[in-house]
Each structure stands twice: as C-alpha cells, then as structure tokens.
Amino acid sequence: MRYGIFGDVHGNLEALEAVIAAMEEDGVEKYLCLGDLVGYGANPGECVDRIRELEAVTVIGNHDYAVLDLLDISEFNMYAQEAIFFSQKALSAAQLKWLKELPLTADVDERLTLFHGTLDQPEQFHYLEVVEDAELSFELLETPVGFFGHTHVPLVVEEDEETIGVVEADEVELEEGCRYLVNPGSVGQPRDGIPDAAYGLYDDATDTVTIYRVEYDIETAQQKIRDAHLPEFLAERLAGGW
Ligand code: ZN
Numbered sequence: 001m002r003y004g005i006f007g008d009v010h011g012n013l014e015a016l017e018a019v020i021a022a023m024e025e026d027g028v029e030k031y032l033c034l035g036d037l038v039g040y041g042a043n044p045g046e047c048v049d050r051i052r053e054l055e056a057v058t059v060i061g062n063h064d065y066a067v068l069d070l071l072d073i074s075e076f077n078m079y080a081q082e083a084i085f086f087s088q089k090a091l092s093a094a095q096l097k098w099l100k101e102l103p104l105t106a107d108v109d110e111r112l113t114l115f116h117g118t119l120d121q122p123e124q125f126h127y128l129e130v131v132e133d134a135e136l137s138f139e140l141l142e143t144p145v146g147f148f149g150h151t152h153v154p155l156v157v158e159e160d161e162e163t164i165g166v167v168e169a170d171e172v173e174l175e176e177g178c179r180y181l182v183n184p185g186s187v188g189q190p191r192d193g194i195p196d197a198a199y200g201l202y203d204d205a206t207d208t209v210t211i212y213r214v215e216y217d218i219e220t221a222q223q224k225i226r227d228a229h230l231p232e233f234l235a236e237r238l239a240g241g242w
Pocket residue numbers: 008010036061063150151152
C-alpha cells in the first residue's frame with residue numbers, strides 16, 4: 001500500500017492540485033493529511049472540499065483551530081490574523097462543521113500516527129524543530145512511524161535503542177527496531193527556501209519514506225492572494241519558499 005502524506009496546505013489550491021496529481025502518478029491508494037488546510041492562501045474552501053473528496057484521514061491544525069475560534073490568535077502575526085478572518089468568511093457552514101469534527105491525532109492501520117505539531121499536548125501546537133523537541137513525542141508514539149507538520153520544513157528523526165538523531169536524506173528505508181518522526185514539509189507555504197510544494201510517500205511494501213517536491217503555478221496562487229486583498233507579504237513569500 002502506498003500512502004500519500006501531506007499537510008500545511010493553507011488554502012493554496014494550485015499547490016494542492018500539483019501535489020495530488022503527483023501522488024496519483026505515484027500510485028497512492030490512501031491519503032493522509034496533517035492539518036492546516038486553511039489560512040494564508042486564497043482558496044481555503046476549495047482546499048477543504050478537495051481533501052474531503054480524497055477521503056484523506058485528516059488531523060486538525062492550529063489555523064483550522066483558529067478559524068473555528070478554538071484558538072486565541074493574538075499570538076499570530078498580523079498577516080496570519082488577516083488570513084484567518086478571510087478564511088472565516090470564505091468557508092461555508094458545512095466546511096466549518098467538517099473541520100470541527102477533525103481529531104487532533106489519528107492512528108492509521110496500526111502503523112502510522114498523524115498529528116500537526118507534537119504528540120504531547122497536541123491542542124497546544126508546539127513546534128517539533130530539533131531532536132530535543134522529538135523526545136516527548138517519541139515517548140507518546142504508539143506506532144513505528146509518526147507524521148507531523150506545522151513547521152513547514154521537512155524533517156526525518158530516527159530513534160534507535162540508544163539515541164535520537166536527524167536523518168539527512170529525502171529517502172529513508174525504515175530500519176527494524178527503530179522508530180521515526182517525519183515531517184514531509186508544506187504543500188502550500190514551504191519555508192525551507194525551496195518554493196516547490198512538498199509531500200511524503202510511505203510504501204509499506206518496501207518500508208520506505210520519501211519526501212518529494214513538485215513545481216506548481218506560483219504566479220496564479222500569488223495573483224489570487226492579491227485579488228482577495230490578502231497581505232502582499234503572503235504572495236511574495238511563496239516565490240522564495242519562506
Ligand atoms: Zn501551517
């Protein structure tokens with residue numbers, strides 16, 4: 001079985017369509033979404049509908065929480081806040097209801113766990129950026145592999161019997177006796193200096209996780225942000241991947 005794992009879509013429909021097309025070509029049979037379907041981009045409702053169509057197993061992210069008024073957004077920067085207000089108006093009652101029913105964590109086929117930020121206090125949306133951040137999530141992880149998002153930066157962390165360390169590779173063959181936490185990067189707003197949309201593929205036949213990047217129509221996504229009168233900053237950053 002091939003699983004397509006993606007998250008931090010952030011209302012960027014052009015990036016999402018490019019990633020879905022790539023995953024279809026990869027022969028993905030099951031879709032897993034790591035949250036933050038909305039915020040920042042101009043097409044939050046369309047992205048929600050597309051992900052529902054995929055029947056993706058989906059966990060909720062902090063921007064999804066924010067549009068539902070479940071999160072105090074005074075800590076968001078003003079660009080993110082504006083995008084939350086825009087998304088609240090853009091989403092239908094049915095789309096909001098669907099988002100509200102999403103869980104904070106999900107187990108898939110007794111092998112994979114999904115969450116947005118960290119497994120400890122998932123509703124607090126802490127950032128898992130470095131090896132030290134991974135310890136608490138490994139303690140709570142009940143499957144061999146966990147997938148997460150939130151930082152918009154791809155990361156693979158491996159735990160063997162003695163140590164926890166970062167694996168510097170886009171393709172990782174999972175080793176027996178080890179456990180893994182994998183961030184496949186962001187579909188709609190990559191922040192690692194590479195503007196291409198990111199997603200992950202897990203193949204349980206070869207027990208391999210691969211992180212892929214795909215080009216998408218950035219100009220159209222930027223123009224839609226401008227047309228929606230969202231902050232120019234949100235359009236600019238897509239071209240630089242920051
Ligand atoms: Zn995000």
